[in-house]
Amino acid sequence: MPPILEARDLARTYRAGDGEVRALQGVSLAVQPGEFVALMGPSGSGKTTLLQLLGGLDRPTAGEVVLDGVTISSLDDDAATKLRRDRTGFVFQAFNLVPLLSARENVALPFLLAGRDPRDGQTAARVDEALALVDLAAKADRRPDELAFGEQQRVAIARAIAGRPAILFADEPTGNLDYATGLEIMQYLFRSCAERGQTVVLVTHDAQAGAFADRVLFLRDGRVLEEIRLGRRAEHPARPLIERLAQLGQ
Amino acid sequence: MGWRWLRRRPLRTVLTIAGIAVGVALVVAALSVDAAVADGAAGYAAALSGRADLTVRAFGEGTLSAGTVGTIAGTPGVLETSPQVRRPTFATVGTTTLGAVTVVGVDPAADRALHDETLASGAFLASSDAVGALVPLGWARAHGLSVGSRLSLVGAGGEATVTVRGLLSDAGPALANGGQLVYTTIGAARSLFGLDPGAADLVEVRVDPAVGVAQVETRLGTRLTSQPYILSTAADAAAALGGATRDVGSGLLVVAAIVLFVGALLVSDALAMSVGERTREVGLLRAAGATRGQVHRMVLEEAWWLGLAGTVLGTIAGAGVAVILASAVGSLTGAPVAIGVLDPGALIVGVLLGVLVTLVAALEPAWRAGRVSPVEAVRRGPALAAPVPRIRSIAVAGAVAAVVGVAALAAGGWAGGAPVLAGSGAGSTHGTAIPAPVAGLGGVLAVLVLLLTAGLVSPLVLRLAGWLVSVVTLPVRRLLRPELRLARGALAHDPGRIAVSLAALGVGLGLVVALAGVAQGTRRAGEAWIGDVAPADAAVVAISPVPVDFGSDLAGVAGVASVTPVRLFDVAIAGRLASAMAVDPAAYEALGALTVEGGDRAAAFAALQAGGAALVPQSVADRFGLRTGDLLELRTAQGEARLRVAGIVAHGIPGTAGESVIVSATDAVRSLGIAGASLFLVRAIPGAASGLTARLETAATPYAMSVVQPSAIGGAVTGALDRTFGLLDLLAVAAVVVAAFCIVDVLAMDVRQRVGELGLLRAAGLTRRQAWRFVVVEAGILGLAGALLGIVGGVVAAAAVLFLGGTTGPSAAIEVSVGAVLVALVLGIGGSMLAALYPARIAARVEVARAVRVE
Ligand SMILES: Nc1ncnc2c1ncn2[C@@H]1O[C@H](COP(=O)(O)OP(=O)(O)OP(=O)(O)O)[C@@H](O)[C@H]1O
Numbered sequence A: 001m002p003p004i005l006e007a008r009d010l011a012r013t014y015r016a017g018d019g020e021v022r023a024l025q026g027v028s029l030a031v032q033p034g035e036f037v038a039l040m041g042p043s044g045s046g047k048t049t050l051l052q053l054l055g056g057l058d059r060p061t062a063g064e065v066v067l068d069g070v071t072i073s074s075l076d077d078d079a080a081t082k083l084r085r086d087r088t089g090f091v092f093q094a095f096n097l098v099p100l101l102s103a104r105e106n107v108a109l110p111f112l113l114a115g116r117d118p119r120d121g122q123t124a125a126r127v128d129e130a131l132a133l134v135d136l137a138a139k140a141d142r143r144p145d146e147l148a149f150g151e152q153q154r155v156a157i158a159r160a161i162a163g164r165p166a167i168l169f170a171d172e173p174t175g176n177l178d179y180a181t182g183l184e185i186m187q188y189l190f191r192s193c194a195e196r197g198q199t200v201v202l203v204t205h206d207a208q209a210g211a212f213a214d215r216v217l218f219l220r221d222g223r224v225l226e227e228i229r230l231g232r233r234a235e236h237p238a239r240p241l242i243e244r245l246a247q248l249g250q
Numbered sequence B: 001m002g003w004r005w006l007r008r009r010p011l012r013t014v015l016t017i018a019g020i021a022v023g024v025a026l027v028v029a030a031l032s033v034d035a036a037v038a039d040g041a042a043g044y045a046a047a048l049s050g051r052a053d054l055t056v057r058a059f060g061e062g063t064l065s066a067g068t069v070g071t072i073a074g075t076p077g078v079l080e081t082s083p084q085v086r087r088p089t090f091a092t093v094g095t096t097t098l099g100a101v102t103v104v105g106v107d108p109a110a111d112r113a114l115h116d117e118t119l120a121s122g123a124f125l126a127s128s129d130a131v132g133a134l135v136p137l138g139w140a141r142a143h144g145l146s147v148g149s150r151l152s153l154v155g156a157g158g159e160a161t162v163t164v165r166g167l168l169s170d171a172g173p174a175l176a177n178g179g180q181l182v183y184t185t186i187g188a189a190r191s192l193f194g195l196d197p198g199a200a201d202l203v204e205v206r207v208d209p210a211v212g213v214a215q216v217e218t219r220l221g222t223r224l225t226s227q228p229y230i231l232s233t234a235a236d237a238a239a240a241l242g243g244a245t246r247d248v249g250s251g252l253l254v255v256a257a258i259v260l261f262v263g264a265l266l267v268s269d270a271l272a273m274s275v276g277e278r279t280r281e282v283g284l285l286r287a288a289g290a291t292r293g294q295v296h297r298m299v300l301e302e303a304w305w306l307g308l309a310g311t312v313l314g315t316i317a318g319a320g321v322a323v324i325l326a327s328a329v330g331s332l333t334g335a336p337v338a339i340g341v342l343d344p345g346a347l348i349v350g351v352l353l354g355v356l357v358t359l360v361a362a363l364e365p366a367w368r369a370g371r372v373s374p375v376e377a378v379r380r381g382p383a384l385a386a387p388v389p390r391i392r393s394i395a396v397a398g399a400v401a402a403v404v405g406v407a408a409l410a411a412g413g414w415a416g417g418a419p420v421l422a423g424s425g426a427g428s429t430h431g432t433a434i435p436a437p438v439a440g441l442g443g444v445l446a447v448l449v450l451l452l453t454a455g456l457v458s459p460l461v462l463r464l465a466g467w468l469v470s471v472v473t474l475p476v477r478r479l480l481r482p483e484l485r486l487a488r489g490a491l492a493h494d495p496g497r498i499a500v501s502l503a504a505l506g507v508g509l510g511l512v513v514a515l516a517g518v519a520q521g522t523r524r525a526g527e528a529w530i531g532d533v534a535p536a537d538a539a540v541v542a543i544s545p546v547p548v549d550f551g552s553d554l555a556g557v558a559g560v561a562s563v564t565p566v567r568l569f570d571v572a573i574a575g576r577l578a579s580a581m582a583v584d585p586a587a588y589e590a591l592g593a594l595t596v597e598g599g600d601r602a603a604a605f606a607a608l609q610a611g612g613a614a615l616v617p618q619s620v621a622d623r624f625g626l627r628t629g630d631l632l633e634l635r636t637a638q639g640e641a642r643l644r645v646a647g648i649v650a651h652g653i654p655g656t657a658g659e660s661v662i663v664s665a666t667d668a669v670r671s672l673g674i675a676g677a678s679l680f681l682v683r684a685i686p687g688a689a690s691g692l693t694a695r696l697e698t699a700a701t702p703y704a705m706s707v708v709q710p711s712a713i714g715g716a717v718t719g720a721l722d723r724t725f726g727l728l729d730l731l732a733v734a735a736v737v738v739a740a741f742c743i744v745d746v747l748a749m750d751v752r753q754r755v756g757e758l759g760l761l762r763a764a765g766l767t768r769r770q771a772w773r774f775v776v777v778e779a780g781i782l783g784l785a786g787a788l789l790g791i792v793g794g795v796v797a798a799a800a801v802l803f804l805g806g807t808t809g810p811s812a813a814i815e816v817s818v819g820a821v822l823v824a825l826v827l828g829i830g831g832s833m834l835a836a837l838y839p840a841r842i843a844a845r846v847e848v849a850r851a852v853r854v855e
C-alpha cells in the first residue's frame, strides 16, 4: 500500500536576527494509511516545525511533502489552504477554538469554510457523529469559554476528524492538561484511529501520550534519531517507551 | 517600562497615537479658526466702520433732511460727519446686466476723513464729479470693468450713466455687500434717486473721545426731534458679524468632540488589550514584589507617552488644518479669515485636553492591571484574555463623555462663545432665523448624548444590520457564507468595543441626514411660504415706491390676468422695527393668498376690507405677544394707526425686518401716510405664461422696474440658507471621514488581537482571500449599522431642530430626503469597507505557522 504521507529530505532554516536556525536538516519519513505515528524529542528538536511542514502550514527550505498523492510543499498558498481544509485536521496545544462560534459551529468550521451549509443534512450528520465520538453531543451549543480545557480539546478533535481527513495532525494536544484529562484526550484520539481508521500524526514529549502510537519517531537537532515500533495494542502502558527513551539519553 | 511595552506593539501604538492626534488636531484647529473668525469679524467690522463711531440712519423709506444732517454735524461732541446716500439698484453695461448693486453716494473729502480707502488704479472722485464712479477691484474684474469703463445705473427717474474713475482695493468698506458697490459723489446719487439737495440716507459720525459715544447718543436724542431715525454703533455691527461666523467654530468643536471621544476609547482599548496580553507578565512582576501602585503607575506611564505623542503630533497637524479650514470658512462666509500666529489659548486647551482625556481613559485599564494577582504568573494554561465586558466600555464611555463635555464647555466659555442654538439671523437680511442644528455647546453636548445612546443601542442595530446583509446576499450565499458567519460572530463577540466606532459613524452619518433634512425642510417651507404670500406667476419690483396706477399698464400686457399692487414699508411696533405690507384686501384674497391659522380666512379678509384691522404673521405675533382681537399700534414716519388683530396668518412677505404685518391699502394711506406700490404680483391667463416675462419687462423698464420670479422676493433667504448648509455639510463630511478613520483603527487593532484566531482559521482552511473578505464584510455590516443608526438618528435630530429651533413654524415639516439616505448608506457602507482595506490586508497576510505557535 502506498504511504498516505511521505516526506523526503525535509529541511527548514529560520532566520533569527543575524544568524540562522537550522530547525530541520534532512528528515525523511512515510506514514501508512490508518497508522498512528508520534513525533517525540527534546524541546527545540524541530517537532513542531516538522508537523507544520507535513500539514502544509509552512513551506520547507528544501525537500518535499506528498500528502495523499499531492505534493503539498510545492502548492501555492491558496491550493495548500484548500488541501488542508479538505484533507487534514489540526489539534493544537491551546486556542483551538474560534471563541465567537459555538462548539457545534467550531466542529463544522471546515465545512463552513468550504461554503457548505452546516445545517445541511449530510454535513450536520457528520458534525453530530464527530461530536458523539468525543461524547460532547450534549454540550454542542456551548461557547468555548463555557467549556473546560479538556472539553475544548475534545471539540478540537471532533473538528479535526469531522471532515474524514486523510490525516489528523496534533501538536501537544495534552500539553495544557492534567494527567487524567490528558489520558482521556489520548483515548479519544486513539478511538478515532481504531474505530474509523483515522491516520494520526502526533507531536508530544509526554511518554504517556506517545505510548498510544503504533510507531514513535525520535527527533534530535532536526534529525530523526531513532524509530521505535510499538505496534497496535489495546493497552498503552508508558513504561516500555519510557525505558527506551531513557536509553536514548532522554 | 511603559515605553518598552509600547515599542513592542508598534502598529497598535501608532494607531492609538493617531487617534488622539486627530482629536487634538481638530480641537486646536477648531479653536484657532474660531478665534481667527472672531478676529476676522471684528477686523471686518472695524474696517467697515473706519473711524466712525456712530451711524444715524433714516427710518423707513424717507431720508434724513438737510436740516437733520446739519443738526447732527452741529451736535457738541461730534467731531466729523460724512453723509451718505446708500441705495440698492441695478447696473448694466450696454445690454448686459451686472445685477444688483448698492450705490454709495459720498462727499469724497468727508468719506476719506473717516475711512482709509486705497486705490488699486485710477484716481479718487472730485467733489464736483457728477458722472464719475469708483468700484471695488474684485467686482470690476468679475465684470470686465476697468478705469474708463461706462456703466448705467437704474434710478428713480430712469437710467444714469457713470464712468469708472478708479478701482478700490478689496479692503475695508469696499467689502460690504459682497463688494457689489458703486461709489459716486453724493450729489450724483441724489439726482439719480431724485432726492432733495442736502438729504442723506445715513450719516456716519466720529465722536470726540473726550465726550464719549453714549453722551453723544443722548444729545442726539434730545436734538433730533423733527424726524425718526435709527442709531447704530460700530460695536453693534461687529456683534452681528461675529454671530454669523461663530457657528462655524462651534460646529468644528462638535466634530472634535466626536473624535476625541473615539480617541479616548481607542486609548482605553489599547491599554486594556495590552494589560490583557500581559496578565502573566504583570503577575510575574507582582510575584517579584511590585506593588499595586507601581503597576498602576506603569499603565499610566504608558498612557502618558501615548497622550504626549498624540498631543504633540495633533498640535502640529492642528496648525495645518486650521490654515486650510480658515480659507474654507473665509470663502464660504465671505468674511476674511486668516490664521496668523496660532492662538495660544487654543494650543493650551488642545494640549490639556489631549493629555487629560488619555489619562482618564487609562484609569480603568490601570485599575484592572492592579488587580492582577501574583498567582497569574504561575497558573497553568493559557492566559485567556477575558472578553471586555459591556458594562466596562459603557462606563468608560460615560466617563470620557463627561470629561470631554465639561472640557468643551470650558473651552467654549474661554472662546467667548455664548451658546448659540439658532443662527442669530445675522446671515439673513429678512430676519428669518436659520436653524443651525449643530451649532454651539448645546450641540456638543447633544452630540455626546447621541454618541452614548448610539453606543447603547448598537448591539441591536448590529444584529439587524448583520441579518439584513445576510438577506441581501442570499443569492451569493454559497460564496460568502463563511465570511458572513465569521463577520457576524466577530461583531457580536465584543459589542462594547465595536459600539464606539459604530456610534462615531452613526453620529457622522446622522449629521449628514439631519442637515439634509433640515435644509430641505426649511427650503420647502420657504417655497411654500412664498407660494402662500405671493401666489403669482411673476413679480414686478420697483426700487422705490411707484404710483399704484402703474399697475394698469402692466394689466394691459398680453396674457396678464390680474395685477395686484403691494406696498412694503417699515413700521415701528412698541418702539421696535418691523415690516408691514399694504394691499387691496379683495384683490389679495382673490389671488388665493394667506393661510389663516385656526381661523376663518373669509372673515379675516372681510375685517381687513372693513378697515381698522391687521393680519399678523405667526412669527410677528410670537415676537410681540399678539393674539387675535388684540390692539396693535403701528407707527411710521408719517403717522400712526391702532389696528385690531383680525387674524394670525402663517406668513407674510419677508420685509427688511422680518415678516410683514398685512394692512389694507386704505388704512395705510389714511393713517400711516404710506401710499404707492413697491411690487406688483402678476397672474397670467392660463396657458399664456410663456414669454410673459419678456413682455412684462418691456412694459416695466420705462418705470425703472424689473421683473423677477416670485421666489426672488425671498431670494436672500435661500442664499443665506445655502451658505449655512454648505458649511455644515462640510463639517458632516469631516465627521464621516473621521469615523472611517476610527474604523480603520478599531478593525486594525481587532485583526492584530485576533492573529491567533486567524491563524487557527487559516490552518483549518480559510484562504487568504476569505480572510480578506471576512474583514471587509465585517466592515460592511458595521457601515450598514452605522448608516441605519445615522438615518434614524438624523431624521429624529432634524425633526427636533425644526420643531425647536425654527421660527419658520410648524409648517417646516421634516422631509426624509431619499438623496440624503442614499448618501448616508453609500458613505457608511462604502466608507467603512474602504477603511477596512488596510486591516483586511493585515488579516490576509497573517503567517499561519507563526500564528498557531503558542507564545
Ligand atoms: N519563527 C522562528 N524563528 C526562528 N527560530 C524558530 C522559529 N520557530 C522555531 N524556531 C527554532 O527552531 C527550532 C525548532 O523549533 P520547534 O518549535 O520546531 O521545536 P519543538 O521541538 O516543537 O520544541 P518544543 O518541544 O519546545 O515545542 C528551535 O530552536 C526554535 O527556537
Ligand SMILES: [Mg+2]
Pocket: A047, A048, A049
Ligand atoms: Mg513544539
